[in-house]
Amino acid sequence: MVNVAVGPHGSPQWAADAIVAGGGTVTDYDEAVGLVWIDFDRVDELERVLDANPGIEWVQLPWAGVERFAHLFDSRRTWTSAKGVFGPAVAELALGMLLGGMRHIVAYSRLSHWSEDHGVNLVGANVVIVGGGGIATSLAAMLKPFGCHVTVVRNRVQDMPDVHVVVGQGDLDSVLPGADAVVLALALTDDTVGMFSRTQFELMERHAWIVNVARGRHIVTDDLVWALTTGQIGGAALDVTDPEPLPEGHPLWSMHNCFITPHVGNTADMVPALLSVRIADNVRRLARGESLDGLIDVDLGY
Structure with a gap:
C-alpha cells in the first residue's frame, strides 16, 4: 500500500474514498508520499504543506487548468492534473x-x-x-x-x-x-x-x-x-x-x-465521480511504480 494524504484539511470524503479504492492508505501529510489537493484557491496553503513535508513525492491537482499552481512546479516532485478527466x-x-x-x-x-x-x-x-x-x-x-x-x-x-x-x-x-x-x-x-x-x-x-x-x-x-x-x-x-x-x-x-455561462464546463455535481477515477487510478500506478496519468510538464506549465 502507498500512503496518500488529502488536502486541505476538511476536504470532502469522496477524495479519501478514491484513495482507498485505488488501494492506498489515507494518512497525514507527514507520513504521505502522495498528496491529493482538492481546493483550487488555497494555493499558498499547498505551498506551506509541501515546504513542511519534503517526503511528498507526488501531487494530484483538481483541475486541468493549473496556471494558479505553476510557480510551485519543480522536478523534485511528480505533478499530475485532471487533464482529460473533464x-x-x-x-x-x-x-x-x-x-x-x-x-x-x-x-x-x-x-x-x-x-x-x-x-x-x-x-x-x-x-x-x-x-x-x-x-x-x-x-x-x-x-x-x-x-x-x-x-x-x-x-x-x-x-x-x-x-x-x-x-x-x-x-x-x-x-x-x-x-x-x-x-x-x-x-x-x-x-x-x-x-x-x-x-x-x-x-x-x-x-x-x-x-x-x-x-x-x-x-x-x-x-x-x-x-x-x-x-x-x-x-x-x-x-x-x-x-x-x-x-x-x-x-x-x-x-x-x-x-x-458561469464557468460550468464541469460542475460541482460532476467532479466527485469523474475526478475519483483519476485519483484511484494514479494511486494504483504510484504503488506499482508506473507512469501516472495526467502528468504535468513542469517546463510548459501544464
Missing part, C-alpha cells in the same frame, strides 16, 4: 454553444416576439479548435457526425483522431480565414495570454463564432467587444471571461450576439 463534459458544453450560437437559438430565446430567421449550419462547417488536449479530442469526435472539417492548433504537431489538419500554434493566424467557428480549449500560459486580439478577429469571417471554454485571459476583452459591436465576427459564446465574473453592466452581458 474533456467530454467541457466538449459537450462547447458543442451546445456552437449550436446555440451558430443557429441563433440563444438569441431567439431572449425575444418576446416572432423574429426574422438567421443562422448558419454546423453541419459541414469548418471548425478550428485551439488546443490539442482532452477537450479537443472529445469535441472532434462529437463533431464527426456533423461532417465538420476540423483543424486543431496545438503546441506539439501530431496526428489526432477525427481531425483533418493539425498545425502549430505559430500558424494560428493562417487557419482563421475561412473558419465558421473557433473554439478555444487550451491551457493558459504566458504565451497564450491575449492570443486573441483585434488582429485575430480581423482575420475571422464575419459570420464566424468564437467559443471559449478555456480561460478568459486568452481573449482581449475590449477587442472582443469591438469585434461584436462592429459585426467583424458573428458572435461569441463564453464559459469564461476576463475579468471573471464580468462586472454588472459590462457590454458583453447585453449583446445580442454574445452569451455567457
Whole structure:
C-alpha cells in the first residue's frame, strides 16, 4: 500500500474514498508520499504543506487548468492534473454553444416576439479548435457526425483522431480565414495570454463564432467587444471571461450576439465521480511504480 494524504484539511470524503479504492492508505501529510489537493484557491496553503513535508513525492491537482499552481512546479516532485478527466463534459458544453450560437437559438430565446430567421449550419462547417488536449479530442469526435472539417492548433504537431489538419500554434493566424467557428480549449500560459486580439478577429469571417471554454485571459476583452459591436465576427459564446465574473453592466452581458455561462464546463455535481477515477487510478500506478496519468510538464506549465 502507498500512503496518500488529502488536502486541505476538511476536504470532502469522496477524495479519501478514491484513495482507498485505488488501494492506498489515507494518512497525514507527514507520513504521505502522495498528496491529493482538492481546493483550487488555497494555493499558498499547498505551498506551506509541501515546504513542511519534503517526503511528498507526488501531487494530484483538481483541475486541468493549473496556471494558479505553476510557480510551485519543480522536478523534485511528480505533478499530475485532471487533464482529460473533464474533456467530454467541457466538449459537450462547447458543442451546445456552437449550436446555440451558430443557429441563433440563444438569441431567439431572449425575444418576446416572432423574429426574422438567421443562422448558419454546423453541419459541414469548418471548425478550428485551439488546443490539442482532452477537450479537443472529445469535441472532434462529437463533431464527426456533423461532417465538420476540423483543424486543431496545438503546441506539439501530431496526428489526432477525427481531425483533418493539425498545425502549430505559430500558424494560428493562417487557419482563421475561412473558419465558421473557433473554439478555444487550451491551457493558459504566458504565451497564450491575449492570443486573441483585434488582429485575430480581423482575420475571422464575419459570420464566424468564437467559443471559449478555456480561460478568459486568452481573449482581449475590449477587442472582443469591438469585434461584436462592429459585426467583424458573428458572435461569441463564453464559459469564461476576463475579468471573471464580468462586472454588472459590462457590454458583453447585453449583446445580442454574445452569451455567457458561469464557468460550468464541469460542475460541482460532476467532479466527485469523474475526478475519483483519476485519483484511484494514479494511486494504483504510484504503488506499482508506473507512469501516472495526467502528468504535468513542469517546463510548459501544464
